[in-house]
Amino acid sequence: MMDMNAMIKGIRLSKLYWLSFVVTYTYCAVTVYLLLTLPADYYDPSNPQQVLAAVKLTNVRVIIISIGLVIYPLVLLLSLRIAKYVILGLTAWAIAMLIDDHLVLYEIIEYPKRASVAAILELRPFIIITMVWMCFELTFRAGN
Amino acid sequence: MSNKHINRDEIKTILDSFSSYQEEFSKPSKQSKSFKFFIIFFNVYILVCYISLNLVHHGVIIPADPTVLEKGFLDIFIARANGAFWLLAAMNICLFFNIFFKSIVLITLVYCVNSFVDSFVLFGTFVDANRPALSVYSFSRPFMLIALIGLLMTHNPPKRDQQAN
Numbered sequence: 001m002m003d004m005n006a007m008i009k010g011i012r013l014s015k016l017y018w019l020s021f022v023v024t025y026t027y028c029a030v031t032v033y034l035l036l037t038l039p040a041d042y043y044d045p046s047n048p049q050q051v052l053a054a055v056k057l058t059n060v061r062v063i064i065i066s067i068g069l070v071i072y073p074l075v076l077l078l079s080l081r082i083a084k085y086v087i088l089g090l091t092a093w094a095i096a097m098l099i100d101d102h103l104v105l106y107e108i109i110e111y112p113k114r115a116s117v118a119a120i121l122e123l124r125p126f127i128i129i130t131m132v133w134m135c136f137e138l139t140f141r142a143g144n
Numbered sequence: 145m146s147n148k149h150i151n152r153d154e155i156k157t158i159l160d161s162f163s164s165y166q167e168e169f170s171k172p173s174k175q176s177k178s179f180k181f182f183i184i185f186f187n188v189y190i191l192v193c194y195i196s197l198n199l200v201h202h203g204v205i206i207p208a209d210p211t212v213l214e215k216g217f218l219d220i221f222i223a224r225a226n227g228a229f230w231l232l233a234a235m236n237i238c239l240f241f242n243i244f245f246k247s248i249v250l251i252t253l254v255y256c257v258n259s260f261v262d263s264f265v266l267f268g269t270f271v272d273a274n275r276p277a278l279s280v281y282s283f284s285r286p287f288m289l290i291a292l293i294g295l296l297m298t299h300n301p302p303k304r305d306q307q308a309n
Contacts, residue, residue, distance in 0.1 A: 056265045088247055092254040096227075100262060104223040108266060139247075 017137045020130035027127050028065050031120050035062050043112050050110035057109060061097065084138040091131040098124055173242055173302040182294040183239070189288055190232045193281075194225045217267075221281075224259050231255060242302040249299070253292040260285055 035058055043051045068090050076083045101109070101121075111117055150158075175183075199205040201222055231252045238245045 053266050057262065060261060060265055085250060089250055089254050092251040093258055096255045096258040099227065100258065104220050105262070105266075107219075 013137060014141065017134060017141075020133045020137075024127055024130050024134070025069065027123060028069055032062055032065055032069070034116055034120065038112070038117075047110050050108065053105075054109040054111050057105075064093070080138060084135070087131065087134050087138060091128065091135050094124070094128050094131060098128065173300055175300050176298050178294065179298040179300070182291045182298065186288065186291045186295065187232065187236070189284070189291070190225075190228050193221075194229045197222050197225050220263075227255060227259075228252070245299060246296060246301070249292060249295050253289070253296070256285075256289060256292065260289070 043054070045051070072083070072086055072090070075086050111121060196205065197218070201218060231248070235245070235248045235252060238248045
């Protein structure tokens, strides 16, 4: 327990970083929970192909988010240098997903038009900003 | 009363203090032959894809494999090729100025893996005897990923980064 406290104190990062971390982590945990407990009747049955594509993509993304949720805190405790590359990769992936959904796959997939799902999708740019902040902090502040 | 204007000697001193910094940024670091091979391969691959897809899109080239034009495949390929093209430009700029090269390669690798996974999940492997163009595209994608991993492994960072570590 003492070792764990010493490790956390040893990570010298700003309060804004920890705020970004908590916001991102909470968002991801809530997203995973919502997607796993999403009722089948939320999907629009009139577009079966688009719904199937959305379900397939969502399953893959939930798996990757879950892996990120488990791995990132551990990596942060072990090494800031590796944590920088992990958060950089996850941020790039989040941006790639957003660009993909808006520019590439918008005709192929259709997400449920419910408030909870819409909230998750609309909050994505803000979460990406917090992730980009974490990248900058780990690149420029933690390295010094 | 003191003279608030800076004289010629002082201007020269200020400019000289930045000259070494400029040299450090503009001087390319020495890279291995394998790195040069990977960077040339990646540049050629992305540019060939980008140019050929745009030529097909504008009707200059009519594909032998008509399925390329079906199901909105071409729109997806062009959108992805555009993304890869801008990342390639950023990568070359970062390599020239010796800053954040590994970060931009990592971002490109994540972008390509995401595209690869999304396409695989949505459309399958594309490998089909009746779709030669899509099959060639599918078979060549792992080589692109290998080239990106090779760039990450073989990049020789500039001296200032080695000193910082």
